[in-house]
Amino acid sequence: MRQGIINTYRAYLPVTERTPVITLFEGDTPLIPAPRLAQAITPGLRLMLKFEGMNPTGSFKDRGMTMAVTKAVEDGAVAVMCASTGNTSAAASAYAARAGIKCVVLLPNTDVALGKLSQALIHGAKVLAIEGTFDDALVLTRQICEKYPIQIVNHINPYRIEGQKTGAFEVCDVLGDAPDFHALPVGNAGNITAYWKGYKEYHAAGISTKLPKMIGFQAAGSAPIVDGAPVLNPHTIATAIRIGNPASWQHALTARDESGGLIGKVTDDQILEAYLLLPALEGVFTEPACAAPLAGLKKLYDSGYFNDYDGATVAVTLTGHGLKDPDRAIKNVPHPATVPATLEAVVRALDF
C-alpha cells in the first residue's frame, strides 16, 4: 500500500517520530519490463522502466520535495522557494499547498513546458518568469534565500537527495537485488547522485549484493559534464535537462567513477526518435528528457558497450510524465484527418 516514501523508508531518512510528515503518497512507482523496446534498441538486455511519471505531480521531484518540505515545516519555515525548469516548481507548489505554507518560483521565461507551469499556478505559488536561463534563476533564488527567511528547495537542499534516493531502494525491492546498470537523464545531476547514494546504502545494509554501473545522459546542446565546462546558453528540446551548470556536478562524477559507469550525450534528433519509439512500443508516455537515457543506451549498444553483458538487467528512470509537455508530442505526430460523419467516409479513410 502506498504510504509515501518517508513512512516506507524512514529508517534510511533523517526524520524522527515527531517529524510532521508532509506527503502526497508519492513513490511506489511501477518498474515496467520493456521487452519490445529492448528488442528494438538493445536486443539481449533486460530493460526495466522506473516510471516516475506516476508520482502525484507527475515526476520524480515529489520524492525529494516530500522530504524538503517536511524538513522546512519541521524547522518552522513559512515559505519555500525554488528556481525551476518546471517539475521542481510543480512539486514544490503542490507540497507547499499540502503543508499550508507559501511557495515562490522563479522560471526562465522561455521553454517551460505548459503542463508544469499550469501546476505551479493552480497550486497558488507566486510565480515569476525571469528574462534569463535556469542558471540565472538559481543564482537569484540562492541570494534571496540567504537574505530572507525562506527555505530553498532546489537540489542544493540536501533533503532532496535523501528523498530521491528512495527510487533506488524501490528498484532493489522489486528486482530482489540491484540491477547491473542504471540509466537516467542528467540535468542538475541530483538524481544520479541520489540513486547512487541509495544503491550504496542498500548495499552497505546487506539488502542488495551488488552495485549497478551508473549511466547518465545529457543533451548534446546542454552537456557541461560531458564537455567539461559550463554551457552559457544551453539548448535542447528536453527542457527538464536544459542545465548549463549542474548543481551536483562533482557528485555526478563521483557516482560515475565509483560505479564504473559513464556520462554521455545524445543529440536532440536521437532524443526525439526514442521519445516517439517508447510510447508506440510500450504504451508508456514520457516527457522528452526521459528519452535521453534510452537514446543513450541505443548509442552505447550500437558501439558494442554491452557486448559482454548479454542478459544484463538495465533499470532506466523515466523521470516525468508525457502529459507535462503535450506541445512537444503534438508537434511530432501526424494530426488526425477530418472526414464527413458518414460510415462510408470513415471506412474509406481507415483504409480497411
Ligand SMILES: *Cc1c(COP(=O)(O)O)cnc(C)c1O
Ligand atoms: C529534474 C528532471 C530531470 C533532471 O534531473 P537532475 O536531478 O536535475 O539531474 C530529468 N527529467 C525530468 C523529467 C526532471 O523533472
